[in-house]
Amino acid sequence: MDPILDLGSRYNLSVIEDACQAHGAEYFSAREHRWRRAGSMGQAAAFSFYPGKNLGACGEAGAVTTNDETLAREVGMLRDHGQSSKYYHAVEGYNGRLDAIQAGILRIKLQHLTHWNEQRRRSAKRYDELFAPMAGSVRVPYQPAWSKPVYHLYVIHTPYRDELQKHLTEAGIGTGIHYPIPVHLQAAYAELGWKRGDFPVSEDAADQLLSLPMFPGLRSEDQRRVVEAVAEFASVRSTG
């Protein structure tokens, strides 16, 4: 984040963090010589509380964090039909209010977030160890020394992603792809004129990523079964 924040201040740009998968994740700022939490570094940040997230509601929910009081007021208005006070619409807004019942659920679940994140980190470490002998065929997440991720997902890279996903599905193992179509190839942004080949790193990621089972409470024997199924696929592929 240091280089991104530097760019922001050099060109007078606002930095908005997408912290939707990063509740509790930390970044070591060399500039400030301290660990900083995701969602606290930019001018504002967005958190998703979609049910599957590390901190998930029982329905749709999310939050914006910021230290900027003016921005907080504006975001508060946007989520409430643009009202600055009851019946006074200062700007055009929409209904993005968090249900009280969702807030109540999140408040209880927040107490468990640190523990759940620890469980995810332990599971990620276990996957790393189990995949170590397959380093040539499966790329596991890279964890730089300046990051403490919270493993919303455990994502491997393989050029045989679609075949591997099919193999795992047949073995009764659920997987996901986050995400299969990069932003520049989405119909919503077609008018920008980007085409396949313009962002090769994003495109390779979209073609090769596979998210393996990851949630607090994932059992080590289930992780072993997942990795064995991946190894089985790799050995059939190399002999077939």
Ligand SMILES: Cc1ncc(COP(=O)(O)O)c(C=O)c1O
């Ligand atoms: C990185 C990232 N950003 C934004 C979103 C959008 O979150 P929501 O659907 O809660 O608005 C998601 C949801 O999956 C996400 O993973």
